[in-house]
Amino acid sequence: MKLLVCISNVPDTTTKVTFTDNNTQFNTAGVQFILNPYDEIALSKAIELTEGGKGTVTVIHVGEASSEPTIRKALAIGADDAVRINTYPHDAFFVASQIADYARDKNFDLILTGRESIDYNNALVAGMLGELLSLPSVSIIKKLKIDGTAIEVEREIEGGKEIITVDLPAVAGCSEGVAEAKIPNMRGIMSARTKPLEIIEATASEKLTHVVEYTNPAPRGAVTLLSAGETEKLVELLHTEAKVI
Amino acid sequence: MAVLVYIEQVEGQFKKSAFETVSYAKEIAKVLNTQTIAFTIGNASDDVLKTLGIYGADKILTAKNEELKSFSNAAYASAIAEAANQENADIIILSNSFSGKGLTPTLSVKLNAGVVAGAVELPRMEGGKFIVKKFAFSGKVFASVEVSTAKKIISLNPNSYSIIESATSPTIEVFNPQLNIELKTRVKEVIRSTDKVPLPEAEIVVSGGRGLKGPENWNILEDLAEALGAATACSKPVSDAGWRPHEEHVGQTGIVISPNLYLAVGISGAIQHLAGVSSSKTIVAINKDPEAPIFKVANYGIVGDALEILPKLTQAIKAFKG
Ligand SMILES: Cc1cc2nc3c(=O)[nH]c(=O)nc-3n(C[C@H](O)[C@H](O)[C@H](O)COP(=O)(O)OP(=O)(O)OC[C@H]3O[C@@H](n4cnc5c(N)ncnc54)[C@H](O)[C@@H]3O)c2cc1C
Ligand SMILES: Nc1ncnc2c1ncn2[C@@H]1O[C@H](COP(=O)(O)O)[C@@H](O)[C@H]1O
Numbered sequence: 001m002k003l004l005v006c007i008s009n010v011p012d013t014t015t016k017v018t019f020t021d022n023n024t025q026f027n028t029a030g031v032q033f034i035l036n037p038y039d040e041i042a043l044s045k046a047i048e049l050t051e052g053g054k055g056t057v058t059v060i061h062v063g064e065a066s067s068e069p070t071i072r073k074a075l076a077i078g079a080d081d082a083v084r085i086n087t088y089p090h091d092a093f094f095v096a097s098q099i100a101d102y103a104r105d106k107n108f109d110l111i112l113t114g115r116e117s118i119d120y121n122n123a124l125v126a127g128m129l130g131e132l133l134s135l136p137s138v139s140i141i142k143k144l145k146i147d148g149t150a151i152e153v154e155r156e157i158e159g160g161k162e163i164i165t166v167d168l169p170a171v172a173g174c175s176e177g178v179a180e181a182k183i184p185n186m187r188g189i190m191s192a193r194t195k196p197l198e199i200i201e202a203t204a205s206e207k208l209t210h211v212v213e214y215t216n217p218a219p220r221g222a223v224t225l226l227s228a229g230e231t232e233k234l235v236e237l238l239h240t241e242a243k244v245i
Numbered sequence: 246m247a248v249l250v251y252i253e254q255v256e257g258q259f260k261k262s263a264f265e266t267v268s269y270a271k272e273i274a275k276v277l278n279t280q281t282i283a284f285t286i287g288n289a290s291d292d293v294l295k296t297l298g299i300y301g302a303d304k305i306l307t308a309k310n311e312e313l314k315s316f317s318n319a320a321y322a323s324a325i326a327e328a329a330n331q332e333n334a335d336i337i338i339l340s341n342s343f344s345g346k347g348l349t350p351t352l353s354v355k356l357n358a359g360v361v362a363g364a365v366e367l368p369r370m371e372g373g374k375f376i377v378k379k380f381a382f383s384g385k386v387f388a389s390v391e392v393s394t395a396k397k398i399i400s401l402n403p404n405s406y407s408i409i410e411s412a413t414s415p416t417i418e419v420f421n422p423q424l425n426i427e428l429k430t431r432v433k434e435v436i437r438s439t440d441k442v443p444l445p446e447a448e449i450v451v452s453g454g455r456g457l458k459g460p461e462n463w464n465i466l467e468d469l470a471e472a473l474g475a476a477t478a479c480s481k482p483v484s485d486a487g488w489r490p491h492e493e494h495v496g497q498t499g500i501v502i503s504p505n506l507y508l509a510v511g512i513s514g515a516i517q518h519l520a521g522v523s524s525s526k527t528i529v530a531i532n533k534d535p536e537a538p539i540f541k542v543a544n545y546g547i548v549g550d551a552l553e554i555l556p557k558l559t560q561a562i563k564a565f566k567g
Binding site: 011013014015017037091092093096115118119120121122124128130131132135137139142152156160161162163164165166170176177208210211213216217220221223227228230231232234236238239242244245 | 322360362381382383389429434438529557
């Protein structure tokens with residue numbers, strides 16, 4: 001099995017999000033970047049599926065040189081090799097086009113992504129990639145197993161789930177439950193330094209959207225604290241003041 | 246020019262998010278002085294279909310093809326694209342539901358249309374621009390995204406736009422998409438827990454954390470949820486410990502919700518937890534530690550033992566509801 005896992009480089013969740021240039025640019029100063037948590041799940045599943053010589057796992061990232069620590073982390077977790085497409089990841093369509101242009105003639109059996117990146121929470125790349133490569137896609141899956149020349153996945157739906165069989169090759173966006181996130185061990189960390197990382201230039205692709213401004217949500221007022229005995233008062237406040245019941 | 250809105254059916258019925266998306270599409274169509282076309286797939290009866298008129302659909306297209314019996318990104322997105330082309334629609338609205346998250350990107354490529362995924366407001370359309378606000382960084386901030394393509398797709402976050410009545414008497418037409426595609430996905434089974442309010446759609450969510458001590462105490466939380474007509478949720482350690490199923494866990498790695506009311510019971514309010522709930526309109530925290538970070542984001546708080554407070558709160562809700 002030949003697997004491709006798409007990884008994004010995102011600010012750690014504990015980051016205080018601030019902006020520069022009149023609130024038009026995300027301020028990366030002092031921000032700790034990490035491997036997107038859902039991509040960690042996708043990668044862990046890919047490694048699980050190929051363990052014991054059953055295949056190879058390539059990770060691909062669309063981004064600039066500053067993302068290399070995240071790529072090395074993916075190699076340390078257990079990917080066999082990595083590709084970085086050397087360009088700024090403008091928007092989901094641009095990123096998906098870059099990955100599709102790379103993957104088109106490489107015959108991957110399965111392409112995994114995370115359900116969404118935790119920076120823009122788009123959940124777009126998996127579906128776009130499927131359509132660009134004319135492959136079936138499933139987004140937000142919670143379980144995945146190989147079933148001959150197909151995969152069986154569990155897809156989340158409102159108030160339930162769907163079990164779907166998808167013919168390979170295919171694209172799947174992975175969520176919690178697909179695998180336990182693997183932690184790199186010492187041997188992984190050592191070998192990551194020497195595993196192949198290919199850097200390729202971007203193809204000419206369009207971007208369809210761009211962020212024009214960031215804004216902060218209106219601050220919540222100070223909390224109204226009540227004592228344990230004031231449950232009736234709370235109900236009244238929720239009704240008359242917050243107007244939510 | 247027209248606004249096409251794709252409406253999901255669940256076993257021949259519409260959910261609340263359906264009416265939110267139609268209301269939203271109608272408002273855009275009004276500004277642009279054009280028609281709101283609702284497109285839906287499934288076997289909803291004409292009486293059910295007509296309800297979309299209450300919220301402003303001028304025309305309803307309904308597809309009942311055999312190939313569309315069960316969900317597939319490829320087939321459904323093809324059908325929506327064909328409907329959009331037939332109607333000359335250049336703005337397409339979907340719900341940012343689980344299925345919507347599969348359809349939106351597929352449709353984007355098919356129509357070469359830029360997407361704003363998870364919109365929380367109406368688009369700004371001044372000066373030939375098209376800018377839509379969405380949550381980013383897991384609810385910490387908003388990003389306003391400009392779409393530069395001629396065709397535009399917006400997926401609307403559930404619970405972000407009010408249902409607005411603007412009665413029209415829509416026509417209903419059967420639409421027969423060509424669907425020139427080879428189906429490579431097959432739905433084997435659909436499992437629905439019908440007795441419960443689905444979490445992403447719920448207007449009120451009652452959520453429990455490690456402070457509830459163990460699964461044996463969840464009945465008092467469920468009593469409160471029932472009294473409120475709420476869905477239940479939990480923090481990650483609670484589902485990791487197997488006290489509650491994983492699909493209930495909210496936060497950075499779980500479900501992201503924006504209900505009108507979120508009640509956090511015995512939850513400390515870690516940043517990864519808040520990533521899933523901070524866009525809730527009103528937050529109530531019940532925690533015995535007055536220093537717990539959850540009180541920094543809560544609108545109302547009760548300091549005390551949840552095991553004591555919950556039954557009393559349930560009583561108070563029941564008394565209020567009569
Ligand atoms: C990468 C990563 C991703 C994560 N993703 C998520 C996520 O998606 N969702 C999530 O929830 N967490 C997530 N976490 C975990 C998160 O950091 C916290 O550990 C978790 O949210 C804490 O859960 P809790 O509030 O239930 O438990 P605790 O932090 O243990 O808090 C329990 C609270 O209950 C209170 N309490 C105790 N007894 C009582 C009582 N009798 N009555 C009232 N109050 C009481 C305590 O004062 C305390 O505030 C993630 C962590 C990491 C590192
Ligand atoms: N710059 C990128 N390079 C490679 N993969 C990416 C990139 N951005 C997003 N992805 C993948 O697409 C998934 C969904 O991202 P998004 O559609 O941006 O929410 C992520 O979980 C990654 O697997």
